[in-house]
Amino acid sequence: MLAGSALAAGTALATDTAGLATARSISDYRDALRLARRRSKVALIDIGAEWCAVCKVLDRTVFVDPRVLTLLGQLAFIRVDVTAMDADSRTLLRHLDAEGPPTLFIADTRTGRELPDTRSVGRISADAMVARLLPFAEPA
Known part of the structure; x- marks a missing residue:
């Protein structure tokens, strides 16, 4: 997990100043999308x-x-933590149509829907991650 996360007031949703939110349930995931x-x-x-x-x-x-x-730094970043692999984790994985970690994809923050052709499962190189993120970065 990336360092620097702190619990947001009144919720189990962890966030940090760099735009990272950590979700452990569907409710967390929806809150993370809203943020x-x-x-x-x-x-x-x-x-x-x-x-x-x-x-x-x-x-x-x-x-x-x-x-x-x-x-x-130009996008939002939501870490879905399924470490516990409890009922919340399994429900969230089903909601995201994922079998487990590591799975990465780009989602529309308004709808939560995965954008086409952005999913990867397993290892990914830094070069491949750059190629994946570049089309979504804000122009300089």
Whole structure:
């Protein structure tokens, strides 16, 4: 998980100043989309878990790449944490039509719908992440 998250007042939804929200339930996910809407028209949705070895590799390699960080600074970023793999996690995974981590896709922050051809499952390189995010970045 990315460092720097703090619990938002009165909710289990964790957020930070960089635009990252962490969702652990459908309710959290909807709240995260509502917050993300203020930042961007789209959000990168990152489904991960503390026990996911590939997720840890992505955190150490892809999500620290300066190019990826620059692009993420122009979008909203919602981390879906299914570490607990409890009823809320499984319901959220079904809602997102995902089998588990790591799964990444771009979603419309207004509707929550996944944008076509933006999903990846498993490993992704920093170069591929840049290519995925670039079309959604705000022009400089």
